[in-house]
Amino acid sequence: MPLDITLFGIQMPTLLPIFVVSAVVQILLDRVMSDGGIYNHVWHPGLFRTAVFVCLFTAPCLLIYR
Amino acid sequence: MGAYSPFFVSLKSFPWQRTLQEWLTIDAPVLIYMAKTLIAALLALWIAMKLNMPDPRTAIFTVFIVMQPQSGLVFAKSYYRVLGTIAGVGISLVIIGMFSQDPLWFIAFFALWIGLTTAAGFKYRNFQFYGFVLAGYTLCIVALPVIETPLDVFDIAVSRFSEVIIGIMCATVVSDIIFPRRLLDSLITSEQERFYNILSTLSDPQSVFAAFDDANPAVSRFSNGVVGLNAVRINSSFESGSDRKGRQHYQHLNHEYMNLSTTFHSLKSIIAAIKNHEKTEVLSALERLYDPIASALKTLPETLLNPEDLESVIRKLLEVKNTIQERSESEHKSLKEGDDDFISAAYLIGRLVSELHHHCATYLSLLKHRLSGNTSFELSRSIRFSTHTDNVLVALAALRGSGVLLLTMLFWIWTAWPYATLSITMAVVIGLLLGTLPSPLDGVKDFFKGALIALILAAVYDFYLIPAYTSDFLTLALLLAPTLAFIGWMTTKPKLPVFTFGFVFMFMSQCALDPYYKIEPTKFMESSLAALIGILFGGLAYLLVNFWSCSLTQYRVAKVLRRQIVEVCVGPLNIERSALESTGRDLVQQFSTQGRLNMRSSRLVYEWLLSTLEIGRAILAIRRSLQRLYRQYHHSSIDTALESIKEYFESPSPLGRNELLSILEKSLQELHSFQLPSQKGQRKRIQRLIVELGLIRTVLLNSATFPVVTEDSCH
Numbered sequence: 129m130p131l132d133i134t135l136f137g138i139q140m141p142t143l144l145p146i147f148v149v150s151a152v153v154q155i156l157l158d159r160v161m162s163d164g165g166i167y168n169h170v171w172h173p174g175l176f177r178t179a180v181f182v183c184l185f186t187a188p189c190l191l192i193y194r
Numbered sequence: 195m196g197a198y199s200p201f202f203v204s205l206k207s208f209p210w211q212r213t214l215q216e217w218l219t220i221d222a223p224v225l226i227y228m229a230k231t232l233i234a235a236l237l238a239l240w241i242a243m244k245l246n247m248p249d250p251r252t253a254i255f256t257v258f259i260v261m262q263p264q265s266g267l268v269f270a271k272s273y274y275r276v277l278g279t280i281a282g283v284g285i286s287l288v289i290i291g292m293f294s295q296d297p298l299w300f301i302a303f304f305a306l307w308i309g310l311t312t313a314a315g316f317k318y319r320n321f322q323f324y325g326f327v328l329a330g331y332t333l334c335i336v337a338l339p340v341i342e343t344p345l346d347v348f349d350i351a352v353s354r355f356s357e358v359i360i361g362i363m364c365a366t367v368v369s370d371i372i373f374p375r376r377l378l379d380s381l382i383t384s385e386q387e388r389f390y391n392i393l394s395t396l397s398d399p400q401s402v403f404a405a406f407d408d409a410n411p412a413v414s415r416f417s418n419g420v421v422g423l424n425a426v427r428i429n430s431s432f433e434s435g436s437d438r439k440g441r442q443h444y445q446h447l448n449h450e451y452m453n454l455s456t457t458f459h460s461l462k463s464i465i466a467a468i469k470n471h472e473k474t475e476v477l478s479a480l481e482r483l484y485d486p487i488a489s490a491l492k493t494l495p496e497t498l499l500n501p502e503d504l505e506s507v508i509r510k511l512l513e514v515k516n517t518i519q520e521r522s523e524s525e526h527k528s529l530k531e532g533d534d535d536f537i538s539a540a541y542l543i544g545r546l547v548s549e550l551h552h553h554c555a556t557y558l559s560l561l562k563h564r565l566s567g568n569t570s571f572e573l574s575r576s577i578r579f580s581t582h583t584d585n586v587l588v589a590l591a592a593l594r595g596s597g598v599l600l601l602t603m604l605f606w607i608w609t610a611w612p613y614a615t616l617s618i619t620m621a622v623v624i625g626l627l628l629g630t631l632p633s634p635l636d637g638v639k640d641f642f643k644g645a646l647i648a649l650i651l652a653a654v655y656d657f658y659l660i661p662a663y664t665s666d667f668l669t670l671a672l673l674l675a676p677t678l679a680f681i682g683w684m685t686t687k688p689k690l691p692v693f694t695f696g697f698v699f700m701f702m703s704q705c706a707l708d709p710y711y712k713i714e715p716t717k718f719m720e721s722s723l724a725a726l727i728g729i730l731f732g733g734l735a736y737l738l739v740n741f742w743s744c745s746l747t748q749y750r751v752a753k754v755l756r757r758q759i760v761e762v763c764v765g766p767l768n769i770e771r772s773a774l775e776s777t778g779r780d781l782v783q784q785f786s787t788q789g790r791l792n793m794r795s796s797r798l799v800y801e802w803l804l805s806t807l808e809i810g811r812a813i814l815a816i817r818r819s820l821q822r823l824y825r826q827y828h829h830s831s832i833d834t835a836l837e838s839i840k841e842y843f844e845s846p847s848p849l850g851r852n853e854l855l856s857i858l859e860k861s862l863q864e865l866h867s868f869q870l871p872s873q874k875g876q877r878k879r880i881q882r883l884i885v886e887l888g889l890i891r892t893v894l895l896n897s898a899t900f901p902v903v904t905e906d907s908c909h
Contacts, residue, residue: 138287140352147359163438174265174370 129192150184226373231682234368236671238361255702256361266377266430268369272362274325279358282332283351294344305596312595317583320425327626338615377430397491443560450553452775460808461542476536479525486514504558511551538892541885580773581780595625598735613724620728637692638733644696652704755806756843762810763840812886819879831861858891
């Protein structure tokens with residue numbers, strides 16, 4: 129994937145749209161996990177949540193900076 | 195020996211454990227919060243500098259804006275900040291793309307957008323308000339600097355957005371990972387407190403039968419916190435521990451609490467009226483009726499309730515419900531006079547018990563859900579907390595927002611001063627942000643003071659500390675640390691929010707946190723002057739566009755509440771009682787922070803609210819039973835009664851009140867004289883009609899306070 133992409137005629141770093149998409153995915157995933165009660169079985173819910181987000185965000189980033 | 199020396203003895207008798215406990219609960223959180231703020235701010239600054247962002251200040255500024263002690267608040271604020279920034283960036287691209295060549299259209303569109311965001315910020319609650327503030331502010335910081343070079347808008351838009359994201363990520367991650375403090379916990383504690391308050395208030399018959407009394411805090415507390423707790427619930431839904439079932443339970447608890455408090459206050463006002471008329475017989479009959487409730491609640495343990503205790507209370511309350519029904523019939527037969535008052539009060543006591551029973555059951559379900567994850571029953575319905583904002587207030591805010599923008603734009607055009615864009619930004623921020631405060635002018639003064647002090651400090655940093663001592667990020671961080679920690683400490687002080695905000699705003703915009711340091715005293719002076727002028731313009735707007743007064747507030751509240759009753763009379767029947775209650779309470783809450791009411795008139799307004807809620811609820815109940823009643827039992831007298839209630843509240847007058855009372859009296863007599871139908875369901879409905887109509891009459895007859903401005907309590 130290229131370093132920069134053009135959306136609606138605006139050139140921006142590819143990281144930005146990836147971030148927005150992974151944030152949306154994270155919010156949906158978070159809903160599902162909290163309703164499913166997963167956070168009750170996790171030692172540090174905040175850390176767990178952050179870690180999930182880092183995974184979601186960095187996996188596509190690897191494609192850019194490979 | 196050392197062990198017997200006086201020093202050692204005093205050391206031993208020193209209350210170590212309590213001191214430590216107190217330090218841990220009061221002082222330690224502040225220190226932790228300061229450390230968290232510092233870490234988040236420096237992290238954001240470092241990342242922004244590392245990524246070569248053109249303006250790292252935006253990132254660190256964002257951290258200070260969204261940072262709060264509880265992580266739920268940080269999430270809520272960040273969420274709306276992102277949304278607001280996206281909207282602001284989008285509209286900046288549009289406005290620059292379309293109108294950058296045409297000053298007139300540019301200014302008109304700009305003013306329209308600022309007016310819209312100010313109005314919307316006023317209309318929405320909690321941090322949604324904040325999203326709109328940011329949508330307006332972002333337009334200023336993106337569109338104004340590039341007005342000479344419109345093509346740069348794309349770069350600026352993308353970099354501002356990225357910087358905001360960096361700041362938000364740092365703030366949320368740090369506040370959720372390092373010693374997180376959950377809003378949910380405070381929600382649980384305050385819900386618990388409220389629940390115990392209800393039980394202890396109702397377990398004492400005196401709190402119901404004694405007169406209204408400011409000295410008894412439990413009674414006056416029995417109404418607080420509905421709106422506030424709702425806000426806490428909304429914000430806590432961003433936290434990881436919050437799930438759908440829990441949220442629904444809190445919604446239901448809040449709703450049931452509103453109903454309980456309305457019933458409680460109606461009962462109290464009727465009893466006060468009975469006392470005034472010295473009907474001791476009725477009063478003692480009511481006291482006998484209330485006895486079982488008090489004795490059922492008396493046996494409660496003082497300490498934490500466990501589900502088993504609560505279950506036994508619920509069982510008892512169910513029994514009490516049945517006893518009260520039987521007793522009220524037998525008591526009614528033994529009474530000779532004071533019929534209507536007794537029926538209404540007895541009905542209210544019955545309602546109080548059944549609502550209390552519901553409330554306990556929901557609380558038990560929540561308790562079980564928290565302890566084991568299983569609820570005792572499913573709450574399928576989710577209840578919306580409806581809000582109401584007065585349109586006059588909104589229009590006034592919009593006028594002020596657009597007005598101050600046009601004024602500063604004129605200033606910019608006339609002086610042709612390049613730094614005047616900063617004045618515009620500052621004036622817009624003041625107009626957007628301080629509008630919802632109880633006294634915006636004092637807020638502007640605080641903001642100005644904070645900005646001035648920050649300017650002095652920023653000058654010290656810019657021209658002495660940074661050039662003399664920094665060589666890399668580490669030294670810069672060390673130099674900045676004391677100030678950043680101090681700002682963190684200031685944000686924990688509830689007395690200085692606006693001062694802190696002014697301080698943060700000015701310090702962050704003037705401190706030389708650029709990727710490459712340059713000494714520019716002229717630029718510093720000019721931009722500081724522009725910002726201070728902007729604050730003055732903002733304050734001027736509050737001074738000029740400001741004709742809200744206590745009497746006007748009373749007039750508006752009375753009008754809105756009366757309109758609510760009229761709407762309930764003629765509007766669609768699918769209004770929920772929860773909507774009625776939450777709208778009214780939210781409205782009164784807003785007016786009491788905005789409307790400059792004094793103690794006496796805010797109390798009056800609150801009483802108006804309660805009588806409106808009671809009458810509105812009764813009318814809804816009457817209309818619902820009418821709908822289910824067979825046609826042959828429809829009596830025209832009820833329709834006339836409803837019609838005359840509506841007419842009275844459309845245009846109230848003392849004469850109209852007497853007329854209304856006589857009409858209600860007549861229709862009640864007619865209803866009593868009719869033969870009751872033999873079918874059980876229909877008979878019950880007619881009895882319900884009689885009770886509710888009687889209740890309306892009692893409320894109208896007894897309470898001196900329904901939403902009609904009779905005297906000027908403002909002076």
